[in-house]
Amino acid sequence: MYPGASSQESLRNELERIAGALWGAARIEALRPGLQNLARDLWLVAQQPLGPLAEIPDPFGAALPAPVGGENGTAV
Amino acid sequence: MAQPFDLTVAEIQAEIASGALSPVELVQSLIDRAVAVDPKVQAWETLDAEGALAAAHSAQAQLRHFPARPLEGVPVGIKDIFYTAGLRTAAGFAPFDGLVPDYDATAVARLREAGATILGKTVTTQFAFSDPPKTRNPWNQDRTPGGSSSGSGAGVAARLFPAALGSQTAGSVLRPAAYCGVVGFKPSFGRISRFGVLPLSWSLDHVGIIVRTVVDAGLVYQAIAGGDARDPACLVLPVPNVTEATHPPAAAPKLGLVLDFMERAEPEVREHLEAVTMRWERAGAEVRRVRLPLSLDTVLATHQVVMQSEAAAAHSANLTAHPADYRPLLRAYVENGHLIPAAAYVHAQRLRSRIKTQVESLLDRLDAFLMPTASNVAPGPATTGDRSFQAMWTMLGAPAIALPSGFDASGMPFSVQLAGRHLDDGGLLATARWCEANLDPMPAPLL
Numbered sequence: 001m002y003p004g005a006s007s008q009e010s011l012r013n014e015l016e017r018i019a020g021a022l023w024g025a026a027r028i029e030a031l032r033p034g035l036q037n038l039a040r041d042l043w044l045v046a047q048q049p050l051g052p053l054a055e056i057p058d059p060f061g062a063a064l065p066a067p068v069g070g071e072n073g074t075a076v
Numbered sequence: 077m078a079q080p081f082d083l084t085v086a087e088i089q090a091e092i093a094s095g096a097l098s099p100v101e102l103v104q105s106l107i108d109r110a111v112a113v114d115p116k117v118q119a120w121e122t123l124d125a126e127g128a129l130a131a132a133h134s135a136q137a138q139l140r141h142f143p144a145r146p147l148e149g150v151p152v153g154i155k156d157i158f159y160t161a162g163l164r165t166a167a168g169f170a171p172f173d174g175l176v177p178d179y180d181a182t183a184v185a186r187l188r189e190a191g192a193t194i195l196g197k198t199v200t201t202q203f204a205f206s207d208p209p210k211t212r213n214p215w216n217q218d219r220t221p222g223g224s225s226s227g228s229g230a231g232v233a234a235r236l237f238p239a240a241l242g243s244q245t246a247g248s249v250l251r252p253a254a255y256c257g258v259v260g261f262k263p264s265f266g267r268i269s270r271f272g273v274l275p276l277s278w279s280l281d282h283v284g285i286i287v288r289t290v291v292d293a294g295l296v297y298q299a300i301a302g303g304d305a306r307d308p309a310c311l312v313l314p315v316p317n318v319t320e321a322t323h324p325p326a327a328a329p330k331l332g333l334v335l336d337f338m339e340r341a342e343p344e345v346r347e348h349l350e351a352v353t354m355r356w357e358r359a360g361a362e363v364r365r366v367r368l369p370l371s372l373d374t375v376l377a378t379h380q381v382v383m384q385s386e387a388a389a390a391h392s393a394n395l396t397a398h399p400a401d402y403r404p405l406l407r408a409y410v411e412n413g414h415l416i417p418a419a420a421y422v423h424a425q426r427l428r429s430r431i432k433t434q435v436e437s438l439l440d441r442l443d444a445f446l447m448p449t450a451s452n453v454a455p456g457p458a459t460t461g462d463r464s465f466q467a468m469w470t471m472l473g474a475p476a477i478a479l480p481s482g483f484d485a486s487g488m489p490f491s492v493q494l495a496g497r498h499l500d501d502g503g504l505l506a507t508a509r510w511c512e513a514n515l516d517p518m519p520a521p522l523l
Contacts, residue, residue: 015412015415018415022411027411030404030407031408031411033408034412038415044373045374045420046420048374
């Protein structure tokens with residue numbers, strides 16, 4: 001979430017401003033429907049509390065099995 | 077005997093093993109079928125008639141000296157994001173038109189090792205995203221077949237091939253299967269290698285199977301599942317013998333009807349699922365009503381933040397090199413994905429982990445969750461349909477399967493979805509086999 005966005009609407013406006021700077025004003029019309037969806041999704045996720053600060057998560061691949069692999073079927 | 081092109085995988089297995097059908101006869105029947113039907117359906121991106129006939133002749137020669145392998149002579153269509161040695165892999169992306177890989181994706185290589193014949197490449201939406209494809213629904217050419225495994229779903233329904241590989245990052249195997257009236261199976265994350273499959277989102281991409289029966293899903297799964305060091309998420313664990321689990325039908329299951337999906341479904345879909353539920357209850361199934369531990373909107377938002385972040389990372393360099401070659405929806409999705417803060421992505425992954433724990437606890441006294449596969453039957457061809465009923469199970473890495481379950485008033489297929497516990501693919505297939513046995517058989521579309 002962008003710090004300072006106090007509502008889904010202000011978040012959408014902030015996303016639109018950055019998208020214009022990043023991809024050019026000519027792309028905004030094409031990006032706008034997606035930005036609306038993205039603002040909704042980021043807002044909904046941000047409303048969900050995380051665990052205690054001391055918790056150590058698995059940030060990439062969370063919810064997934066621990067990666068194992070190796071040659072010839074040997075777990076590593 | 078049915079026409080060779082109309083046989084299922086299990087029927088082909090039996091006919092070839094008995095000598096009643098030759099691999100060459102079967103491939104020729106499917107080539108003739110493509111000439112007759114594919115102009116309407118447009119499921120094929122590349123039909124490799126020459127290569128498939130050569131492989132069929134080879135299989136035929138092999139059968140004179142050796143017993144049939146598990147998928148001996150079974151023709152398979154491969155979604156055009158899987159690398160196939162010597163056969164173009166374009167992913168719906170013009171700059172890849174001349175891309176001919178010199179190796180097979182692991183899933184394709186395992187099909188060949190099991191004796192399958194690679195018949196060709198099926199139409200995918202560009203890079204397996206949501207821009208509509210050229211493929212049409214075999215039940216009504218004014219409807220979408222769904223996506224992104226559009227050609228795989230439509231082709232199995234149209235009897236262009238008895239089995240196909242697809243991929244699912246949100247709902248790209250189950251939704252086309254549902255819209256086209258066939259079986260779509262997305263096994264657990266980590267069970268089938270993605271090596272050699274063009275990515276959209278690394279922690280969400282799954283390989284899936286589209287066929288006409290649950291038994292066939294098990295037969296193909298058995299051939300391609302298993303560890304592969306070249307996909308770091310692919311688990312080196314013993315693969316359950318699911319072909320035994322699907323013969324004969326298991327005992328009546330305990331199912332959890334997920335009300336969150338029922339409430340979002342179109343009224344006709346909801347009524348249909350209620351009728352199916354009653355039918356299964358009469359046959360002995362126990363069906364409980366369950367609710368998700370948090371709102372479906374939040375679950376779907378979590379999936380989206382993960383998928384869009386990873387899609388932006390996967391496609392960033394390619395988009396910079398070829399912006400004009402990207403289809404509009406995918407281009408905007410990747411561009412907007414660059415705006416997602418890293419902290420939001422990590423937050424979504426942590427939330428995903430919590431959702432998985434909470435949802436799996438609901439399965440403690442159930443065999444599977446039950447819900448419609450999609451909110452409605454196939455819509456028009458301007459979209460690939462609604463992925464909101466399939467994406468959650470993809471995010472959780474859970475096995476999920478779509479079963480054709482009847483028709484609406486306009487003759488379009490309905491579909492029910494079952495989802496199970498991560499890594500219990502055999503359990504889900506056994507449950508699905510019982511459910512399938514208590515549904516009416518699905519006829520072929522008139523083409």
